[in-house]
Amino acid sequence: MTESQERWERRTDTPLAVASLLFLTGYAVRVLAPGLSDTWRLLCTAVILASWAFFAVDYAVQLRLSGQGLRFLRSHWLDTLVLLLPLLRPLRIVRRYEAVRRRRARPRLSLYARVIVYAGLTVGLLGFTAALTVYHVEHGAPGASIRTFGDAVWWTCATLATVGYGDVTPVTGLGRLTAVGVMACGLGLLGAATGSFSSWLIQTFAWEDEKRPPES
Amino acid sequence: MTESQERWERRTDTPLAVASLLFLTGYAVRVLAPGLSDTWRLLCTAVILASWAFFAVDYAVQLRLSGQGLRFLRSHWLDTLVLLLPLLRPLRIVRRYEAVRRRRARPRLSLYARVIVYAGLTVGLLGFTAALTVYHVEHGAPGASIRTFGDAVWWTCATLATVGYGDVTPVTGLGRLTAVGVMACGLGLLGAATGSFSSWLIQTFAWEDEKRPPES
Amino acid sequence: MTESQERWERRTDTPLAVASLLFLTGYAVRVLAPGLSDTWRLLCTAVILASWAFFAVDYAVQLRLSGQGLRFLRSHWLDTLVLLLPLLRPLRIVRRYEAVRRRRARPRLSLYARVIVYAGLTVGLLGFTAALTVYHVEHGAPGASIRTFGDAVWWTCATLATVGYGDVTPVTGLGRLTAVGVMACGLGLLGAATGSFSSWLIQTFAWEDEKRPPES
Amino acid sequence: MTESQERWERRTDTPLAVASLLFLTGYAVRVLAPGLSDTWRLLCTAVILASWAFFAVDYAVQLRLSGQGLRFLRSHWLDTLVLLLPLLRPLRIVRRYEAVRRRRARPRLSLYARVIVYAGLTVGLLGFTAALTVYHVEHGAPGASIRTFGDAVWWTCATLATVGYGDVTPVTGLGRLTAVGVMACGLGLLGAATGSFSSWLIQTFAWEDEKRPPES
Numbered sequence: 001m002t003e004s005q006e007r008w009e010r011r012t013d014t015p016l017a018v019a020s021l022l023f024l025t026g027y028a029v030r031v032l033a034p035g036l037s038d039t040w041r042l043l044c045t046a047v048i049l050a051s052w053a054f055f056a057v058d059y060a061v062q063l064r065l066s067g068q069g070l071r072f073l074r075s076h077w078l079d080t081l082v083l084l085l086p087l088l089r090p091l092r093i094v095r096r097y098e099a100v101r102r103r104r105a106r107p108r109l110s111l112y113a114r115v116i117v118y119a120g121l122t123v124g125l126l127g128f129t130a131a132l133t134v135y136h137v138e139h140g141a142p143g144a145s146i147r148t149f150g151d152a153v154w155w156t157c158a159t160l161a162t163v164g165y166g167d168v169t170p171v172t173g174l175g176r177l178t179a180v181g182v183m184a185c186g187l188g189l190l191g192a193a194t195g196s197f198s199s200w201l202i203q204t205f206a207w208e209d210e211k212r213p214p215e216s
Numbered sequence: 217m218t219e220s221q222e223r224w225e226r227r228t229d230t231p232l233a234v235a236s237l238l239f240l241t242g243y244a245v246r247v248l249a250p251g252l253s254d255t256w257r258l259l260c261t262a263v264i265l266a267s268w269a270f271f272a273v274d275y276a277v278q279l280r281l282s283g284q285g286l287r288f289l290r291s292h293w294l295d296t297l298v299l300l301l302p303l304l305r306p307l308r309i310v311r312r313y314e315a316v317r318r319r320r321a322r323p324r325l326s327l328y329a330r331v332i333v334y335a336g337l338t339v340g341l342l343g344f345t346a347a348l349t350v351y352h353v354e355h356g357a358p359g360a361s362i363r364t365f366g367d368a369v370w371w372t373c374a375t376l377a378t379v380g381y382g383d384v385t386p387v388t389g390l391g392r393l394t395a396v397g398v399m400a401c402g403l404g405l406l407g408a409a410t411g412s413f414s415s416w417l418i419q420t421f422a423w424e425d426e427k428r429p430p431e432s
Numbered sequence: 433m434t435e436s437q438e439r440w441e442r443r444t445d446t447p448l449a450v451a452s453l454l455f456l457t458g459y460a461v462r463v464l465a466p467g468l469s470d471t472w473r474l475l476c477t478a479v480i481l482a483s484w485a486f487f488a489v490d491y492a493v494q495l496r497l498s499g500q501g502l503r504f505l506r507s508h509w510l511d512t513l514v515l516l517l518p519l520l521r522p523l524r525i526v527r528r529y530e531a532v533r534r535r536r537a538r539p540r541l542s543l544y545a546r547v548i549v550y551a552g553l554t555v556g557l558l559g560f561t562a563a564l565t566v567y568h569v570e571h572g573a574p575g576a577s578i579r580t581f582g583d584a585v586w587w588t589c590a591t592l593a594t595v596g597y598g599d600v601t602p603v604t605g606l607g608r609l610t611a612v613g614v615m616a617c618g619l620g621l622l623g624a625a626t627g628s629f630s631s632w633l634i635q636t637f638a639w640e641d642e643k644r645p646p647e648s
Numbered sequence: 649m650t651e652s653q654e655r656w657e658r659r660t661d662t663p664l665a666v667a668s669l670l671f672l673t674g675y676a677v678r679v680l681a682p683g684l685s686d687t688w689r690l691l692c693t694a695v696i697l698a699s700w701a702f703f704a705v706d707y708a709v710q711l712r713l714s715g716q717g718l719r720f721l722r723s724h725w726l727d728t729l730v731l732l733l734p735l736l737r738p739l740r741i742v743r744r745y746e747a748v749r750r751r752r753a754r755p756r757l758s759l760y761a762r763v764i765v766y767a768g769l770t771v772g773l774l775g776f777t778a779a780l781t782v783y784h785v786e787h788g789a790p791g792a793s794i795r796t797f798g799d800a801v802w803w804t805c806a807t808l809a810t811v812g813y814g815d816v817t818p819v820t821g822l823g824r825l826t827a828v829g830v831m832a833c834g835l836g837l838l839g840a841a842t843g844s845f846s847s848w849l850i851q852t853f854a855w856e857d858e859k860r861p862p863e864s
Contacts, residue, residue, distance in 0.1 A: 115849070154395075157399060161402060163380030163399055164596070164806065165381070166380075167385040173798065179805075179806075180805045187838065190406065190841070194407040194410040194411055195411075195843075195846030195848070201414075202850060366605065370608050373615060377594060377619055379594050379615055380596050380811075383601040409620065409623040410842060411627075412627075413627035414630040586827075589824075593834060595807055597817045622835060622838065625836065626839040626843055628843075633763065
């Protein structure tokens with residue numbers, strides 16, 4: 001990474017985080033408050049568009065500074081994806097959380113604590129975003145079972161835990177596409193929960209073996 | 217931990233365990249026996265209130281003895297949570313079980329046995345409490361599918377195993393909130409089952425490798 | 433274990449395995465072939481009762497030979513359980529499979545292969561038994577959704593994989609009790625699948641680390 | 649493996665991969681485009697039959713070259729299974745992917761990346777094939793809930809993630825048999841996700857322990 005790239009990243013870090021939260025907030029307000037006055041609705045749209053424009057400018061500058069041309073699209077495929085799905089943008093805040101902790105000289109969390117905090121923040125943000133999207137797409141569809149935002153949150157929780165009652169399910173194509181993403185996230189969550197417990201057990205065993213005096 | 221704190225904990229340990237069981241019993245009787253005479257109903261309410269008052273006194277004394285002020289709320293967030301949700305209180309009995317075993321000089325269980333016993337006790341207590349709460353909240357709600365306590369237990373089992381048939385599901389907000397807690401508990405249970413098996417396999421491998429005479 | 437106990441076990445091992453298969457077969461025929469002639473039905477009942485009587489005799493002899501009295505009920509709780517639920521008896525065949533392999537001087541399977549073979553045999557036998565029981569209990573119940581044996585097998589598979597569609601579900605108390613057992617078995621199966629893969633990955637890593645020449 | 653066997657495998661490797669893709673494509677076109685003109689339908693059938701004939705010839709030659717006679721059926725049970733279920737054939741492409749990477753002198757992927765790429769390719773191919781089969785078998789059945797290919801894909805995703813909503817489920821015997829295969833695949837996917845995360849955690853721990861300077 002060249003020096004100019006680093007300088008750009010350092011400078012845009014906080015504004016981007018703020019913009020991604022504004023984007024999510026604007027989208028949430030538009031979706032959840034249908035009876036909004038025209039002024040407020042326009043404001044929300046403006047915030048959404050401005051945030052997204054900021055993301056696009058950031059992407060363009062990074063593309064330019066990298067000097068990689070079209071190869072940048074593949075080497076930074078995650079950034080490309082997030083540009084197209086800006087609702088996933090707030091996930092970068094998870095990374096910022098750690099940076100802030102380090103700057104304040106707080107002791108770094110242990111690996112387990114970090115896995116739990118990361119998984120918790122990621123699942124919380126992704127879950128909220130997924131519930132918003134599914135509610136937005138579904139609640140007006142004919143034959144929909146997800147009619148209120150509460151239904152959407154309930155459905156998201158049941159999917160993330162891979163329980164899947166099926167009392168409310170998405171029926172539109174876009175809603176089901178989002179659902180597949182939520183399922184993949186749920187599999188990851190299961191993997192994190194299981195993997196953490198498993199490695200904790202193995203660690204504890206190794207520690208008990210060392211502590212014990214040799215038998216012979 | 218100061219000396220006075222330790223003395224307080226040692227003295228209140230058994231009474232608190234008894235009180236938490238009384239609380240659960242009182243709640244269970246009130247919920248499961250609707251045709252109770254007024255005398256019994258009053259008695260149950262008295263037991264519930266008295267137990268909770270005892271928890272509140274214990275919390276206040278600990279808050280005072282710690283000398284931490286408001287920081288105590290965060291450093292003892294689990295105790296704070298349990299004060300607000302006293303139905304979770306009986307989980308402390310899991311800890312007492314181990315203490316009693318140690319006092320009677322019973323050989324300490326192996327790590328696997330402890331994980332299984334802990335997971336079993338925790339899941340049993342949490343499952344019973346969750347089934348009670350969900351039954352309490354749901355069985356009178358309009359359009360409810362959980363109508364008997366048997367339904368609630370059946371739903372709890374299907375959720376804990378992350379199977380989630382969806383033949384009976386909570387429909388009220390409070391019931392669904394409880395359900396999310398049960399799902400989280402189910403994820404943990406899956407993690408414990410998987411992690412235990414995984415580390416057992418790895419242990420067995422390591423043991424077989426050591427047992428075998430070196431090949432060269 | 434005393435010498436007389438060992439001799440008894442060695443002698444009854446094969447007859448008990450045969451009897452447990454006869455028990456399962458007799459039960460399966462009775463449940464799955466409702467239009468049986470009276471002669472055949474009587475024969476099945478006779479086979480079931482004779483097998484169970486054999487199990488009871490074996491249990492009584494072992495209880496006697498052990499000289500433990502009532503403590504035997506707890507120290508051999510698995511045998512006690514199997515006496516009361518003789519449908520679980522064929523699971524002992526899994527143990528016999530290994531014994532037969534050893535006697536024929538076949539090379540012992542690797543740990544992974546054994547885990548897979550054991551899990552496969554156990555799940556197959558338990559699944560068949562559970563499907564039989566659930567079909568037996570449910571197919572005549574009012575409002576039942578499990579009406580054919582195919583439905584019962586389909587339900588068992590969906591439960592063992594913790595998928596749980598909920599298109600067919602048990603509605604009677606006994607059926608749901610069996611279901612809880614199947615769920616527990618499904619959790620164990622998940623644990624075995626995940627644990628095996630996890631420890632295989634870790635083994636492969638360790639092996640690749642050793643194989644690689646030291647870098648410095 | 650004799651020299652003639654190796655030569656045969658080397659020569660038929662690419663044609664077999666092409667044939668297996670042609671088979672899948674031909675089947676997909678036949679199933680998904682019902683309003684096809686007779687010419688195209690005939691062409692598809694021809695492609696399917698020719699590919700399968702090629703598989704049969706390959707199997708016969710391998711059986712002959714091995715000189716094992718009927719024992720070949722058991723020692724190559726996977727090849728025997730794939731001959732009977734040629735839709736599973738494209739899975740061999742997963743193996744070819746690695747071979748191609750190696751030939752082009754691309755650096756071998758790390759174990760985690762390989763597990764993820766393999767699991768992804770396998771799940772993608774199996775999922776597509778399963779969705780095709782289930783749609784083919786179900787969409788005309790009386791009382792079917794899987795009516796469009798979109799429904800079949802949605803059902804496959806929900807099953808692979810072991811979520812299992814149950815809003816659409818197979819009702820025919822063949823559809824349910826396929827479903828059991830998808831469930832087994834889902835269990836394996838869960839195992840891969842969990843196992844990878846678990847071993848990654850353990851690796852990271854070991855690495856952090858080594859990096860840290862000894863405390864005494």
